[in-house]
Amino acid sequence: MASLDHLVIMATSLEQGVAWCEATLGATPGPGGEHPLMGTHNRLLKIASPGFAGAYLEIIAINSIAIPSISTRERRWFDMDDLALRAHVAQHGPTLIHFVAKVPDVTDAVAALATQGIDRGTVVQAARQTATGLLRWQISVRQDGQRLFDGCLPTLILWGDTHPTDTMPDSGVSLQRLQVQHPQAAALNAAYQTIGLQLGPTAVTTGPARLSAHMQTPKGLVEIHTP
Numbered sequence: 001m002a003s004l005d006h007l008v009i010m011a012t013s014l015e016q017g018v019a020w021c022e023a024t025l026g027a028t029p030g031p032g033g034e035h036p037l038m039g040t041h042n043r044l045l046k047i048a049s050p051g052f053a054g055a056y057l058e059i060i061a062i063n064s065i066a067i068p069s070i071s072t073r074e075r076r077w078f079d080m081d082d083l084a085l086r087a088h089v090a091q092h093g094p095t096l097i098h099f100v101a102k103v104p105d106v107t108d109a110v111a112a113l114a115t116q117g118i119d120r121g122t123v124v125q126a127a128r129q130t131a132t133g134l135l136r137w138q139i140s141v142r143q144d145g146q147r148l149f150d151g152c153l154p155t156l157i158l159w160g161d162t163h164p165t166d167t168m169p170d171s172g173v174s175l176q177r178l179q180v181q182h183p184q185a186a187a188l189n190a191a192y193q194t195i196g197l198q199l200g201p202t203a204v205t206t207g208p209a210r211l212s213a214h215m216q217t218p219k220g221l222v223e224i225h226t227p
Helices: 014-025 083-092 106-114 185-195
Strands: 003-010 030-035 040-046 056-062 095-102 122-130 133-141 155-159 174-182 204-206 210-217 220-225
Touching (some): 003 174, 014 040, 014 056, 083 095, 095 210, 106 155
Antiparallel strands (some): 003 095
């Protein structure tokens, strides 16, 4: 079975992302770290709830002074090198762009999606240093960096011995519902079923591509969504 691991918010800078989080959700994200593989860095906020155990929010930005170790033929994860997406974030501010699902075996899940004609990418090893030690994980990344289905098909992840939320304090923010709308809802539903992902009985509907997260926050119920 797969389950939601975290939501991905793209920002032009981490400072901008922190300001957005405080203004929108009424909470300050905790420390994250550097991703040497991709030349990105992040800040994190726990948003776990009974329906989404262990969920968190990732605010991620390109680190302008870091040199990614990926090949120049490849692109960063989550479409972060897509010029149109960068322009949108630059104009409108930090934006929900994607989500990541944790699975028991990333290689098996990628192979299962391949039977549906979906290339979710190769499985790469990644790590980042934290104040409490080294976090390690396996994650599916395409060479072109594409999210697929306009960000509505999750990237797949398998954590090592430690999960980021193990040391995160409660934030006062909790994810209540994640809704997915897409013109290819049937194909998306089939992909979810293939990896055993459940987001709720009415989570996926037909319509213009849109990922919407509803969160209970110190500011009340807040909805954020993809462009």
